[in-house]
Amino acid sequence: MTLSLKGRTYVVMGVANKRSIAWGIARSLHAAGARLIFTYAGERFEAEVRKLVETLEDETALLLPCDVTNDEDIVKCFADIKEKVGVIHGVAHCIAFANKEDLSGEYMNVSREGFLLAHNISAYSLTAVAREAKALMTEGGSIVTLTYLGGERVVQNYNIMGVAKASLDASVKYLANDLGQYGIRVNAISAGPIRTLSAKGVSDFNSILKEIEERAPLRRTTTQEEVGDAALFLFSDLSRGVTGECIHVDSGYHILA
Numbered sequence: 001m002t003l004s005l006k007g008r009t010y011v012v013m014g015v016a017n018k019r020s021i022a023w024g025i026a027r028s029l030h031a032a033g034a035r036l037i038f039t040y041a042g043e044r045f046e047a048e049v050r051k052l053v054e055t056l057e058d059e060t061a062l063l064l065p066c067d068v069t070n071d072e073d074i075v076k077c078f079a080d081i082k083e084k085v086g087v088i089h090g091v092a093h094c095i096a097f098a099n100k101e102d103l104s105g106e107y108m109n110v111s112r113e114g115f116l117l118a119h120n121i122s123a124y125s126l127t128a129v130a131r132e133a134k135a136l137m138t139e140g141g142s143i144v145t146l147t148y149l150g151g152e153r154v155v156q157n158y159n160i161m162g163v164a165k166a167s168l169d170a171s172v173k174y175l176a177n178d179l180g181q182y183g184i185r186v187n188a189i190s191a192g193p194i195r196t197l198s199a200k201g202v203s204d205f206n207s208i209l210k211e212i213e214e215r216a217p218l219r220r221t222t223t224q225e226e227v228g229d230a231a232l233f234l235f236s237d238l239s240r241g242v243t244g245e246c247i248h249v250d251s252g253y254h255i256l257a
Ligand code: NDP
Pocket: 013, 014, 015, 016, 017, 019, 020, 021, 022, 040, 041, 042, 044, 045, 066, 067, 068, 069, 093, 094, 095, 096, 097, 121, 146, 147, 148, 149, 190, 191, 192, 193, 194, 195, 196, 197, 198, 199
């Protein structure tokens, strides 16, 4: 068993820019020789993602639109992938969204609309994507999503996103149970805080990072590369016995009281 992914194809969803965790995963998969297909939500970041993908200098790389709030988009995206490459071996789901007003203050003030939006994009999308991807994973495969400690415990301001991540974490287990019989594994990586576009605008992000540096067992913050390499393990056959699992890549912060 090796970590080489030569001859394998993976769909990476959720690159917005070079700081995206999805881009860290893409770089690790690319270094292992995998062929990559990127999906992006809207035209907003298409040009930026296209520029990044070009830096890989891989003519086989593909870039496709996929807004996960839209079932037709998801179906079309995977139908396009089927037509262009046939078989895929995995999907990296690196997508989350909640309205800014639902990410501070008291959780209980969340509106029905805000609650459903966060669950739609951040949790339901994994199930919708897994269902479409399954048809293309005829040689078995591995699906990896990204979660955060705020789905297991109360983390200040994470609020609705914590509730959505709890739903995502449970989805990983139910999907793992459904898809195991087809040789498809489903796992999550719980990443420590990383400064990405999603984290932008979080007023006390510096103090969150400082606390990790001071208290986490490894005494340093998490990098995109660390998450990328953990994903590489989950996509490779070295993790062939692992499914329905959540691996914390967070310098060990989650073990602290
Ligand atoms: P980014 O902002 O780089 O990525 C978030 C991505 O979500 C963007 O690419 C965005 O696409 C995509 N997205 C939002 N709405 C939709 C939609 N409707 N359809 C398709 N894609 C959509 O942030 P991160 O890399 O930090 O986030 C990636 C994942 O990592 C998320 O699940 C996040 O919760 C998780 N995570 C992040 C941590 C951190 O500290 N940064 C810690 C733990 C987990 P677009 O830009 O095209 O709208």
